[in-house]
Amino acid sequence: MKPSPPSRLVDLQALMVRAVMRPLTRDDGMQRNWTDGSATSEVAAQFIRPNDRLDSFDRLQIYNQQYWWRLLGNFEEDFRGLRAVLGERQFDKLAVAYLDHCGSRSWTLRDLGRRLEEFLRAHPDLTAPQTELALDMVRVEWARTVAFDEAEKPPLPANKVRNIPPELLRLGLQPYIVLLELNHPIDHLLGKLKRRTEIETGSVSNAVSGVRSRGRRRLTARPSRSPIYLAVHRHKFSVYYKRLDPEAFRLLCALRKGAPLDKACEIAFSFSSDSPEVMAEKVQSWFAAWMNFGWLTRPPAV
Amino acid sequence: MPSSRFNAFTDYGIGIGLRIPHYQHILEKKPVVDWFEIISENYMVDAGRPLHVLDQILEQYRVVQHGVSMYFGNASRPNRDHLRKLKKLVKRTHTPWLSDHLCWGSVDGRYTHDLLPMPYTWEAVETTAANIREVRDFVEVPIAVENVSSYAEFHMSEMSEWEFLNEVVERADCGILLDVNNIYVSSKNHGFDPQVYVDAVPADRVAQIHVAGHSKFEKYILDTHDHPVLDPVWKLYAHAIERAGRTATLLEWDDRIPSFQDVHREALKAARFLPNNEAVAA
Numbered sequence: 001m002k003p004s005p006p007s008r009l010v011d012l013q014a015l016m017v018r019a020v021m022r023p024l025t026r027d028d029g030m031q032r033n034w035t036d037g038s039a040t041s042e043v044a045a046q047f048i049r050p051n052d053r054l055d056s057f058d059r060l061q062i063y064n065q066q067y068w069w070r071l072l073g074n075f076e077e078d079f080r081g082l083r084a085v086l087g088e089r090q091f092d093k094l095a096v097a098y099l100d101h102c103g104s105r106s107w108t109l110r111d112l113g114r115r116l117e118e119f120l121r122a123h124p125d126l127t128a129p130q131t132e133l134a135l136d137m138v139r140v141e142w143a144r145t146v147a148f149d150e151a152e153k154p155p156l157p158a159n160k161v162r163n164i165p166p167e168l169l170r171l172g173l174q175p176y177i178v179l180l181e182l183n184h185p186i187d188h189l190l191g192k193l194k195r196r197t198e199i200e201t202g203s204v205s206n207a208v209s210g211v212r213s214r215g216r217r218r219l220t221a222r223p224s225r226s227p228i229y230l231a232v233h234r235h236k237f238s239v240y241y242k243r244l245d246p247e248a249f250r251l252l253c254a255l256r257k258g259a260p261l262d263k264a265c266e267i268a269f270s271f272s273s274d275s276p277e278v279m280a281e282k283v284q285s286w287f288a289a290w291m292n293f294g295w296l297t298r299p300p301a302v
Numbered sequence: 303m304p305s306s307r308f309n310a311f312t313d314y315g316i317g318i319g320l321r322i323p324h325y326q327h328i329l330e331k332k333p334v335v336d337w338f339e340i341i342s343e344n345y346m347v348d349a350g351r352p353l354h355v356l357d358q359i360l361e362q363y364r365v366v367q368h369g370v371s372m373y374f375g376n377a378s379r380p381n382r383d384h385l386r387k388l389k390k391l392v393k394r395t396h397t398p399w400l401s402d403h404l405c406w407g408s409v410d411g412r413y414t415h416d417l418l419p420m421p422y423t424w425e426a427v428e429t430t431a432a433n434i435r436e437v438r439d440f441v442e443v444p445i446a447v448e449n450v451s452s453y454a455e456f457h458m459s460e461m462s463e464w465e466f467l468n469e470v471v472e473r474a475d476c477g478i479l480l481d482v483n484n485i486y487v488s489s490k491n492h493g494f495d496p497q498v499y500v501d502a503v504p505a506d507r508v509a510q511i512h513v514a515g516h517s518k519f520e521k522y523i524l525d526t527h528d529h530p531v532l533d534p535v536w537k538l539y540a541h542a543i544e545r546a547g548r549t550a551t552l553l554e555w556d557d558r559i560p561s562f563q564d565v566h567r568e569a570l571k572a573a574r575f576l577p578n579n580e581a582v583a584a
Contacts, residue, residue: 005457009426010377012458016418017409049455051493053521059454062522067414074415104413107371107384108343149350176349237351 005046012047019043019060020067021103023096028068030061071099074109078145079116081137081186084193084219085130094126110149113142133184133221140186140241143178143232147239150176155294166262172297173256178232179249183223187230187241193219235293247272247279248286258299304547308444308477308509310398314364314550315576318569321555324562325355335566337364339552340395342402343371346387356394365395366510366550368479369402371413374433374447375420376406380440389441399509401446401479402437404430404467419452422459422466431473438476446477446509451487451516451525463488464502477509480546482538483525483554487516490523496534500542508546513539513572514554528557530568540575548577 006012019040022031034040044056051059075095076083083091102115117138120127127134152174161169229249231242244252247268254264269279290296305311317337320328327333338359345356359365369388372380392400405417420426438445449467461469471478480503482496489496513536515529531539531553543549553569 007458008377009421009423009429012421012456013377013406013409013418017412017414020414020416020418021412047456047458049457049459051455051491056454058521062453062524063416063418066416070415104415105411107381107408107413108346109415110347149347149352151348152350234350237354 003043003046015043015047016060016063020063021100022064023100024065024068028065030057030064068096068099071104071109071112072096074112075099078113079138079141080197081141081190081193081219082134085134085137085189086127087218090126094120097123097126110145113138113145117142130220132223136182136184136186137189139180139182140190140230140232143180144239146178147176147232147234150234152176152234152294153297155291156296156298158291161296166265167260169261170258170299171255171261172299173252174233174295174297176234177252177295179244179252179256180230180232181249182228182230184221185224185228186221187228187243189219189221190241231295233293233295245282245286247282251283251286252290252295255296304549306477306506306509308399308446308507309550310444312398312550313548314366314398314510315548316569316572317364317366317550317552318565319368319552319554319556320359320365321559323559324565327562329355329358331562332362333562333566335363337366337550337552339366339368339554342367342369342388342391342400345394346384346391353394360395365397366552367391367395367397367400368448369400370417371407371415372402372437373407374402374404374437375418375426375430376408376433377429378409380433380437385437385440388437392441392443397443399444399446399477400441401448401510403450404447404470405450417450419450419454419456420466421456422461422463424460424469427466427469427473430470434470434474434476438474444477444509445474446479447471447474448479448481448512449484449488450481451484451491451523453491453522453524455492462494462502463492464499468502468504471504471507476507478503478507479510479512480508480542480549481512481514482542483512483514483516483531483535486532486535486538487523487525496538497541500538500545503542503545505546508542508549510550510552511539511542511546512552512554513569526557527554531571536571536575539572543575543577551576 003015006015025031030040032040034043041057044060048056048059050056072095086094098116098119102119104112117135120135120138124131229244229246231244233240233242251264251268254267259267265283305313315336317339318335320338320340345352347353403417405420407414407416407418434445434447485496485499513531514527515531517524517526551572553565555565
């Protein structure tokens, strides 16, 4: 139904935001028809004044275009890996569908991709036939955002936990660590993409000509024979990927859920045939590394 | 305006926007810059590199916060989560004043991330002024509102943009961040005399001035912040300084950002127009 001319601030803002957020046409213009099939130019004329060079439609179109170009630009920057997996055309279609459906619910564009994984799970057609690879990629790319600027708690010094019995020892993990179980080697794919981008932009060499077409090749990978366990984390203000043993991954997940150390170890090694001595040795070496990274903290207050 | 309650009685000279491509140069070379303006939202995070860099900058420089998504002109009240994070950052930077735009940009929690133009109505005056007062009372620093560039006007408007600005700042009792580039851009897009706008602004409320570059298209001008400042904007700046006196001035350059030296050199051109010029070389 064609809206009536707004007379209150709240109505004008609701109408304009509706117009601004409508997806652009294929040639990047504002849609000619309003949601009810009437002319968008008529709707625009109801609340926007024309001038001697631009009619109401043209003036509204500037905001419609700015909205989409800004959000699409930011979205593409955050999900370069997904774009490389799907190719430009499929990625663009997905980006418009996601932003049209979910939009931005935050004052910061940093959160733009927060609901992408959930959205893609509900709309597998948008990523077919690369759905599983695309989902893995999105999870890692969102994890990068989290790892980049999520909170950091004071790391727990080793001497604070040394004398606490395992059945009483509960530990927290740094909020910036994201633990992922993946079916594809996304860390390697992103490394490959980074190298490809460096070549294309000339930041490694000047060999730009002739490699652009290679840059448009889709990024692809076969599913891994066994799950890949990855921690996406931050060290000295840079984001890193660290592959984990399955037992180490389960141990960290259990600790994050609040299990005491003895229970977490039990969960971690529930499928293992390692001897108790080997298990103890592994746990000791993992803890040494995690302490070194500052991953372990006091548990969150219950 | 020289030091006043709208800029916490400070006397800042010429600053530039703190931008990522310049981080390394600034931290390594420590160039002499009077002050930096930061986009608040870029640092309203819990940890990580942005805050690490900011802390290093704060050890050496004076920083003023400039926001892009408080949306004083929204029909709804300010977002409380946003306010809490903003106040936390204010405590970190000790910004003497805080600026954001005289615009709106979100409805029912959906954000456009744009600076959408206000309808110049009495209802909007009251709503906007109330929102500014709420923000100021929460963050406890003086607020300066910035006029935006616009590409559309509304049938429902009841006054000119400068009349609207004056009514809002009077009712909110806040300062003005006068963006002379935005005045110029809007004057071309809407066909008014930019000098009339500058003359109408209460000079005693101007806490800060922005200058920037813009892009000309066939039928309108876009505020792109990707060029040096054009001559007509410098002329308007000179006129604003004549009226307001020595005022904290900042060059915005946000896209196709050249070297730090080029940006700083461009900003320092403002020194030609400032009384009691004590600007320093880049």
